[in-house]
Amino acid sequence: MHPLDPLLKNNRNWAQKIHAQNPDFFPTLSRQQAPDYLWIGCSDSRVPANEICGLLPGEIFVHRNVANIVVHSDLNCLSVMQYAVDVLKVKHILVVGHYGCGGVRAALGNQKFGLIDNWLRHVQDVKAKYTDHLACFNDESTQVDRLCELNVIAQTISAAQTTIVQNAWERGQELAIHGWVYGLKDGLVRHLGISLTSPAELAEAMATRWEKKTVELQIPDPA
Numbered sequence: 001m002h003p004l005d006p007l008l009k010n011n012r013n014w015a016q017k018i019h020a021q022n023p024d025f026f027p028t029l030s031r032q033q034a035p036d037y038l039w040i041g042c043s044d045s046r047v048p049a050n051e052i053c054g055l056l057p058g059e060i061f062v063h064r065n066v067a068n069i070v071v072h073s074d075l076n077c078l079s080v081m082q083y084a085v086d087v088l089k090v091k092h093i094l095v096v097g098h099y100g101c102g103g104v105r106a107a108l109g110n111q112k113f114g115l116i117d118n119w120l121r122h123v124q125d126v127k128a129k130y131t132d133h134l135a136c137f138n139d140e141s142t143q144v145d146r147l148c149e150l151n152v153i154a155q156t157i158s159a160a161q162t163t164i165v166q167n168a169w170e171r172g173q174e175l176a177i178h179g180w181v182y183g184l185k186d187g188l189v190r191h192l193g194i195s196l197t198s199p200a201e202l203a204e205a206m207a208t209r210w211e212k213k214t215v216e217l218q219i220p221d222p223a
């Protein structure tokens with residue numbers, strides 16, 4: 001048996017199951033997609049966008065990279081954002097980090113892995129901004145989780161600063177950028193208290209001392 005055979009078998013079972021529930025599902029979806037959400041998350045295999053939000057194919061547009069970073073020179077991420085906002089007209093951009101992120105841990109501990117160290121420099125920029133705050137915590141895992149949250153805040157602000165979001169707001173397009181963090185240990189998403197819908201809210205977020213602000217972790221009721 002080929003090592004990939006189980007995946008292909010799973011795929012057939014999955015497609016059959018969806019077809020049995022709704023014979024029009026795939027034909028309809030093949031004609032167009034109209035997602036309301038863009039997910040910008042970490043590449044970590046434990047953080048799958050569709051499953052976490054309970055969404056079907058066609059319902060969420062996805063970009064993932066190591067440590068969910070939004071950099072203004074990253075044509076890949078910017079192209080995804082531009083297509084999602086300008087063409088698909090998504091209403092919400094979700095910047096989603098996760099606790100225990102390996103990329104954030106590497107950035108925090110100055111670990112060396114090669115080329116990716118350059119990418120993680122962006123997380124180290126966030127770390128440098130909050131050095132004093134992070135030093136308040138004794139154990140490494142708390143520091144990592146805190147930096148995971150602060151990195152989400154920084155990348156949410158960065159996403160809102162792109163020309164894509166700025167232009168959308170200028171022409172009056174409805175668009176909100178939210179910062180979320182996902183818990184690997186309980187499968188729950190927390191809203192980090194940052195949702196930006198206008199230049200004024202972005203300015204306020206940029207002036208906010210996020211390390212001081214009480215982060216009210218809104219754990220959704222699974223029911």
Ligand SMILES: [Zn+2]
Pocket residue numbers: 042043044066067068098100101102103104
């Ligand atoms: Zn990660």
